[in-house]
Amino acid sequence: MMTMLRRPLFWLILLLAGIFAWLPVRGNNVALREDLILVAVAIILTSNLNLMIGYTGYVNFGHIVFYGLGGYLGLYLATVRGWHLVISALVAGVLVSLVALLFGLGILRLRGAYFALATIGVLVAVQAFVANFEPWGRSTGMYVSFDSYAPLGGPRHALWTTYFLVIGVMALSLLLSLAIKSSKFGLGLFAIREDEDAAIVLGVNATVYKAIIYSVSAFLPAVAGALMFFKNGMIDPSIAFEYMLSLEGIVMLMLGGSGTVAGAALGAGLYERLRSYLLTSPRLSEFHLVIAGGLLLLVIRLAPGGLIGWLYRLIPHSREVVE
Amino acid sequence: MTGLLEVRGISKRFGGLQAVSDVSFTLNEGEILGLIGPNGAGKTSLFNLVNGVYKSDKGSIMFAGKDITGLSPDRVVRLGLARTHQIVRPLQGMTVLENVIVGACFGRENQSMHDAHATALEVLEKVGLAKRAYSPARALTLASKKRLEVARALAAKPKLLLLDEVLAGLNPTEIAQMIDIIHSIRDSGISVFMIEHVMQAIMNLSDRILVLNLGRKIAEAPPAEVVHNTDVVEAYLGFPDIVDKLRGMA
Amino acid sequence: MSGILASMIDGLLIGSVYGLAAMGLSLIWGVMDVINLTHGSMIALGMFGMYLLFAAIAGNPYVLLIPVIAAGLLLGILVYWLSVNWVVGRSQLMSLLSTFAVNMMVIGIGTAIWSTSPYNVDFSLSGITVGAYTFTGNHIAAAISALLIALLLEAFLYHTRAGKAIRAVADNRDAAELMGISSTRVLMVAFAIGIALAAASGALVSTLFPFTILSGAGYQLKSFVVTVLAGLGKPFGALVAGVLLGLLEGAVSPFIAVSWIPLIEFGLFVIVLIFFPRGIFGKATA
Ligand SMILES: Nc1ncnc2c1ncn2[C@@H]1O[C@H](COP(=O)(O)OP(=O)(O)OP(=O)(O)O)[C@@H](O)[C@H]1O
Ligand SMILES: [Mg+2]
Numbered sequence: 001m002m003t004m005l006r007r008p009l010f011w012l013i014l015l016l017a018g019i020f021a022w023l024p025v026r027g028n029n030v031a032l033r034e035d036l037i038l039v040a041v042a043i044i045l046t047s048n049l050n051l052m053i054g055y056t057g058y059v060n061f062g063h064i065v066f067y068g069l070g071g072y073l074g075l076y077l078a079t080v081r082g083w084h085l086v087i088s089a090l091v092a093g094v095l096v097s098l099v100a101l102l103f104g105l106g107i108l109r110l111r112g113a114y115f116a117l118a119t120i121g122v123l124v125a126v127q128a129f130v131a132n133f134e135p136w137g138r139s140t141g142m143y144v145s146f147d148s149y150a151p152l153g154g155p156r157h158a159l160w161t162t163y164f165l166v167i168g169v170m171a172l173s174l175l176l177s178l179a180i181k182s183s184k185f186g187l188g189l190f191a192i193r194e195d196e197d198a199a200i201v202l203g204v205n206a207t208v209y210k211a212i213i214y215s216v217s218a219f220l221p222a223v224a225g226a227l228m229f230f231k232n233g234m235i236d237p238s239i240a241f242e243y244m245l246s247l248e249g250i251v252m253l254m255l256g257g258s259g260t261v262a263g264a265a266l267g268a269g270l271y272e273r274l275r276s277y278l279l280t281s282p283r284l285s286e287f288h289l290v291i292a293g294g295l296l297l298l299v300i301r302l303a304p305g306g307l308i309g310w311l312y313r314l315i316p317h318s319r320e321v322v323e
Numbered sequence: 324m325t326g327l328l329e330v331r332g333i334s335k336r337f338g339g340l341q342a343v344s345d346v347s348f349t350l351n352e353g354e355i356l357g358l359i360g361p362n363g364a365g366k367t368s369l370f371n372l373v374n375g376v377y378k379s380d381k382g383s384i385m386f387a388g389k390d391i392t393g394l395s396p397d398r399v400v401r402l403g404l405a406r407t408h409q410i411v412r413p414l415q416g417m418t419v420l421e422n423v424i425v426g427a428c429f430g431r432e433n434q435s436m437h438d439a440h441a442t443a444l445e446v447l448e449k450v451g452l453a454k455r456a457y458s459p460a461r462a463l464t465l466a467s468k469k470r471l472e473v474a475r476a477l478a479a480k481p482k483l484l485l486l487d488e489v490l491a492g493l494n495p496t497e498i499a500q501m502i503d504i505i506h507s508i509r510d511s512g513i514s515v516f517m518i519e520h521v522m523q524a525i526m527n528l529s530d531r532i533l534v535l536n537l538g539r540k541i542a543e544a545p546p547a548e549v550v551h552n553t554d555v556v557e558a559y560l561g562f563p564d565i566v567d568k569l570r571g572m573a
Numbered sequence: 574m575s576g577i578l579a580s581m582i583d584g585l586l587i588g589s590v591y592g593l594a595a596m597g598l599s600l601i602w603g604v605m606d607v608i609n610l611t612h613g614s615m616i617a618l619g620m621f622g623m624y625l626l627f628a629a630i631a632g633n634p635y636v637l638l639i640p641v642i643a644a645g646l647l648l649g650i651l652v653y654w655l656s657v658n659w660v661v662g663r664s665q666l667m668s669l670l671s672t673f674a675v676n677m678m679v680i681g682i683g684t685a686i687w688s689t690s691p692y693n694v695d696f697s698l699s700g701i702t703v704g705a706y707t708f709t710g711n712h713i714a715a716a717i718s719a720l721l722i723a724l725l726l727e728a729f730l731y732h733t734r735a736g737k738a739i740r741a742v743a744d745n746r747d748a749a750e751l752m753g754i755s756s757t758r759v760l761m762v763a764f765a766i767g768i769a770l771a772a773a774s775g776a777l778v779s780t781l782f783p784f785t786i787l788s789g790a791g792y793q794l795k796s797f798v799v800t801v802l803a804g805l806g807k808p809f810g811a812l813v814a815g816v817l818l819g820l821l822e823g824a825v826s827p828f829i830a831v832s833w834i835p836l837i838e839f840g841l842f843v844i845v846l847i848f849f850p851r852g853i854f855g856k857a858t859a
Contacts, residue, residue: 113608187436198413301659
């Protein structure tokens with residue numbers, strides 16, 4: 001713990017969260033808050049995805065499943081069961097992590113590309129399940145009733161509360177990535193990424209490590225999903241499990257630099273701003289996927305280390321600060 | 324007295340090929356046991372069976388009094404049985420030091436990152452790689468990569484070390500250095516089981532030698548006896564200069 | 574005739590189209606060890622290619638298959654140079670990401686042009702009626718077309734020089750290079766054929782069901798399931814496995830909602846991968 005305090009990135013993360021929290025409060029800027037919350041969600045998804053792709057070397061195409069399932073569970077607990085939002089979100093996070101652990105013990109027996117394909121399957125299968133699940137409203141989904149906001153001091157106040165909570169989850173995601181990166185657990189994951197068989201011969205229990213990280217990478221996205229869909233007031237299978245969002249997470253990660261904490265945040269932030277700009281621009285909105293795909297192709301071809309990798313090459317010592 | 328490693332009737336088949344066939348032997352504590360045999364004799368396969376990379380079809384393996392048959396490699400190394408790879412497998416994207424830290428962290432003593440760091444530096448010093456500690460592993464020469472293999476395995480603080488052709492591909496100076504390293508390993512109390520094609524080296528290093536041919540054990544004896552064993556000579560008949568070398572050395 | 578039998582026969586007919594799509598994926602996977610994530614979007618382009626040709630010429634869709642296949646070959650060459658050539662032999666992560674990037678671009682362009690609303694090819698052949706059940710002519714014609722294309726591929730792979738070169742490269746790329754086979758050109762041709770097969774299957778699907786630019790994704794998932802069922806790099810096994818998957822869908826569809834089918838397919842995919850890593854036709858030998 002003490003060593004964490006000596007790492008510049010630790011303080012930078014707290015500073016980032018502080019700025020996110022402070023900016024929209026100054027002048028009660030609701031529009032800015034709505035922009036920033038999307039950036040925060042992108043950072044949450046990307047940095048947790050990084051635990052799989054960047055740290056462990058396993059591509060997860062269906063990472064959004066955790067976010068969507070968390071949203072469903074959270075909404076269900078908060079509205080149908082009437083639990084407090086924070087409790088609902090945490091319970092949703094725990095349950096989704098457990099589901100991920102179960103899935104993980106199955107599909108993580110698959111290596112490399114096979115695992116990646118199975119994750120597409122997980123996404124499709126979970127979506128099919130939810131779309132047929134009566135208690136969650138099948139394909140029409142669920143709505144948040146107006147009185148669910150009462151415990152949080154009414155809708156207006158509730159929106160601010162969820163915003164701060166999401167910023168908190170964002171900070172936790174980055175801190176989690178940072179903590180894992182310098183831990184023995186993280187070292188085991190990196191060894192698996194480099195050469196799984198060699199790692200096993202060196203004593204890394206790859207089966208357990210992979211299942212744990214898959215489950216861990218589900219937790220905060222699920223919490224974020226519960227908060228976000230509560231804030232939005234509704235959920236249905238197509239918005240909860242938006243395949244494209246899952247895929248764009250990979251673009252964000254590769255853009256920033258996979259395997260690095262700062263890269264995940266940087267890529268998510270930049271890409272999310274670009275995406276919002278494209279989506280609101282009348283001429284470019286239809287082409288945002290084209291641009292995303294082109295960007296990904298360029299990055300992996302020209303700078304497979306992403307922006308951070310490029311920074312490392314430019315200033316080798318930056319490695320020690322920007323992890 | 325029972326040995327450190329006791330292998331009984333171990334067999335492994337790949338499709339139509341019997342790679343290892345009913346092999347039994349005992350390795351005593353503190354000993355250097357050599358393993359020789361023509362290419363494809365099943366030597367590496369035997370290592371893979373011993374450390375759990377392959378599941379055996381038949382037979383049992385006892386290590387330090389424990390039955391390790393069927394255990395996965397990560398559990399085997401935790402019990403104190405580490406190995407190197409014939410075809411080196413450094414964790415390419417990591418530094419040399421990080422590679423060795425992995426070995427220490429997940430080895431027999433299950434060390435913390437802090438202790439592993441110290442162990443790794445110590446081991447790198449021992450194998451003569453201290454100067455390269457901060458280089459990326461992929462940048463090493465073959466000889467250095469072999470030392471890295473040895474360093475990683477040593478960092479696990481094993482009781483028994485399996486060395487798979489750590490001398491192959493090295494020049495004479497490098498071979499001499501590696502032999503010194505192996506001597507010092509044994510002197511530090513670690514038993515060694517080593518595969519080698521460099522005959523002079525294995526004859527000099529080993530206390531006893533195990534000979535495999537076509538997956539079967541054909542001899543197990545001190546070096547001086549092995550070279551006069553007719554089965555061994557026959558097994559090598561396709562390789563006449565090896566026979567000469569064997570004779571010349573004993 | 575019982576309803577389930579009729580449903581299974583229908584599944585069998587559609588399954589041959591799944592098989593055709595999977596053959597494309599399997600060929601590419603087997604020859605160059607690249608998992609082609611543009612597969613779904615190429616199937617979708619096949620659908621729209623048929624739609625456009627049919628709207629322009631109003632000819633017989635089964636004749637229009639020929640220009641669709643030709644366009645598929647050209648497109649395959651383009652995609653090969655854009656995203657595949659430089660990842661061959663590199664880590665699978667690279668090839669996954671680069672083909673996936675192209676997939677995003679194609680879907681993006683397709684969405685911009687056609688939005689995500691459904692289209693259909695308004696053509697129907699008279700069917701065959703057996704008792705209370707009618708098998709539509711389009712289903713039968715699609716199955717026959719798929720089989721014909723598969724036979725043509727087999728003839729190509731086993732009886733032409735280029736086909737033999739492809740098989741040689743699939744077998745052992747280094748050895749083939751030593752024998753003077755230019756692997757880049759062979760890989761390009763194999764990739765182009767794989768894409769053409771995807772486009773052809775999409776074109777056939779477009780005569781059966783309404784479709785959107787996103788429809789390819791579902792068939793891509795089926796192709797993955799079929800490919801692993803058959804064992805990697807076995808294109809003809811893929812055809813058989815496709816028919817089996819169609820049969821299975823036909824057998825369960827009278828009893829459950831269609832929306833459950835992806836769940837079943839996924840379950841099958843994981844179970845097969847874990848318990849039969851070499852496919853159900855694979856021998857258990859090394
Ligand atoms: N995983 C495997 N699958 C199939 N065959 C294998 C496998 N591993 C080894 N073999 C075969 O088993 C036989 C023995 O191989 P092994 O690597 O044990 O020989 P070796 O004695 O180490 O030879 P060398 O001196 O060349 O290293 C060889 O014919 C090899 O092809
Ligand atoms: Mg060997």
